[in-house]
Amino acid sequence: MARSLEPPPYYAASRYTSSRPSSSSAVGSCVVAALFLLLAAGGAATALFILFRPRAPAIAVTAVQLPSFSLVNGTATFTFQQLASVRNPNRAPLAHYDSSLRVGYAGGEVGSMYIPAGQIEGGRTQYMATSFTVPAFPFSSASAAQPDTITVAASGPSPALAALARQQALSPPLIEVDSLLRMKGKVTVLGVLTHHVEAAKLCRIGVSPADGRVLGFRC
Incomplete structure (x- = not known):
């Protein structure tokens, strides 16, 4: 009687043993x-x-004027006007708020104005014209800028130098005031991340005490 063949032991072990990764x-x-x-x-x-990358706005002051000016009995008052351009170098819009323009004289603040909140689109430039009246403040001629002194030779000045010296002697001293434009805002990157940015521009302005003409300014 023939018997059925059985698989070898090693074949059965390999058949029922599953290969698992380590x-x-x-x-x-x-x-x-x-x-x-x-x-x-x-x-x-x-x-x-x-x-x-969020970047601070770029400020440039283009014009400064004093439409009204008064200097009586050592007290000065005037209307301050300034035109500035603010450029947003970011791709996202710049929402500015809590911005201000301040005017100082002899180390102290004599007037200020808050700039209304707004928004500057990405890569755009916005022009800001500000005007406000500076309250009366004491003006000291001792703190005003004096004209430069001309040195002449011992033999005597030439006619041209003598005329220039007389003109400077007759000209009144300058009034130097400072203006500080400060911009604060925030830029939202990709609609998720919010970054606060801030920029400021300080200018020194020379004003004639005779009629309030702006003789020049530098920032």
């Missing part, structure tokens, strides 16, 4: 994938920061 290889794959994701996220964040 746990160490799975952990290594997860670590590599996590490192790759971290590097990709870091590179994307760096590129976005360089492309959308």
